[in-house]
Amino acid sequence: MVLKAEIHCHIEGAASPELVLAQARKYNVPTDDLIRGDSFIWHDFTTFLAAYDRAADLFRTEDDYARLAEHYLSSLARDGCIYSEVFTSPDHAVRAGLSPQAYTDALGEGMLRAKAKTGIEGRMIVTGVRHFGVESVEAAARFAAKCKHPLVSGFGMAGDERSGETEDYVRAFEIAREAGLGITVHAGEFGGWESVANALDHLRPSRIGHGVRAIENPDLVRRIADSGVVLEVCPISNIELRVYPSLDEHPFPALHAAGCTLTLNSDDPPFFRTSLKREYEIAEKQFGLSTRQLQKITRNALEVAFVDRQTRRELLARLDASVKLR
Ligand SMILES: Nc1ncnc2[nH]cnc12
Ligand SMILES: [Zn+2]
Known part of the structure; x- marks a missing residue:
């Protein structure tokens, strides 16, 4: 099995329908309009975000969050994943009635439990939600900068990238950068190539x-390839959210051929009926990557x-040892 690593997954979006149903029973909340069979119910980005928020609302205590992180990282480890970075959201913690610190400590506890059982290494990237506004993203950055949790190592911004001007978020990213956190930002999903260029110009992320959607501008593709900025690609998410009509139109192969440094990720796996394992399978079968190229994606x-x-x-070293064994 090719060893895997994931650096783009939202922890609230990693809750399986089974786990969410168990939480709903615990809190006596009806789910008829949230889950049907083994799938979440949504049909576009807006209704996806609403379903995501409703599922997140069923995680309310430290124990709930610890179980969520342990559950997700353990499932990744079973599929050969040795490293997982998850996006955390202080805004969702507050909505659920927990302090950001208690929420972060609980997720960290769940990650350590998964590591003790399986060896998977985990880190957290605190994220602000762009469409919640500049003040809320800055508050998330201030929390990330001061929380000092040993597993919090990055700061990012998710949500609707068409909301607000990228420049308005510079201060939030400066707060995080000054605190020594790694920087990533969602761009070029629902926004076009300009959104990626703006993010690079103003927020200076390494990922x-x-x-x-950088593919829409060949000069930008060259800039990304030359700069070594890494793209956290989530192919199935892009199809399910209709960024592209099908995998045949997905730009992964073109970006790869142009020399961009790419990774494979699941984003919100049960919402998109995917998993990190499935993303690697698609890269192999649909995009034609060899075993060596898949190992390079993990690298x-x-x-x-x-x-x-x-x-x-x-x-x-773990990855290299597995490559030699094959
Ligand atoms: N695909 C996505 N894009 C932006 N924000 C998100 N939050 C959770 N999933 C997201
Ligand atoms: Zn995402």
Whole structure:
């Protein structure tokens, strides 16, 4: 099995329908309009975000969040994943009635439990939600900068990238950068290539969440390839959210051929009926990547992971050992 690493997954979006149903029973909340069979109910980006918020609302205590993180990272480890970075959201914690610190500590506890059971290494990227506004994203950055949790190593921004001007978020990213956190930002998913260029110009991330619509501008593709900025590509998410009509139209192969550094990720796996394993399978079967190229995708993720030097060395050594064994 090719070892895997994931650097773009929203923890609230990683809750399986089974787990969400168990939470709904616990809190006596009806789910008829949230889950049908084994799928979440939504049909576009707006209704997806609403379903995501409703599922998140069923995680209310520290124990709930610890179980969510343990559950997700353990499932990744079963599929050969050795490293997982999850996006966390202080805004969702507050909505659920928990302090951002209690929420972060609980997720960290769940990640450590998964590591004790399976060896998977985990980190958290605190995110602001762009369409909640500049003040809320700055509050998330201030929390990320001061929380000092050993597993919080990055800051990012998710949500609707068409909301607000990118320049308005500069201060939030400066707060995070000054605190020594790694920087990533969602762009080039629902916004076009200009959104990616703006993010690079103003927020100076080392990684872009999605970024696939950079393909609309060949100069920008060259800039990304030359700069080494890494794209956190989530192919099935892009199809399910109708960024592209089908995998045949997905720009992964073109970005790869142009020399961009790419990673594979699941984004919100049960919402999109995917998993990290499935993303690697699609890269192999649909995009034609060889085993060596899939291993390079994992290497790309480990090389840009928001971890200290020693942890990176250990993770790369695990990957290298698995490559030699094949
Ligand atoms: N695909 C996505 N794009 C933007 N924000 C998100 N939050 C959760 N999933 C997201
Ligand atoms: Zn995302």
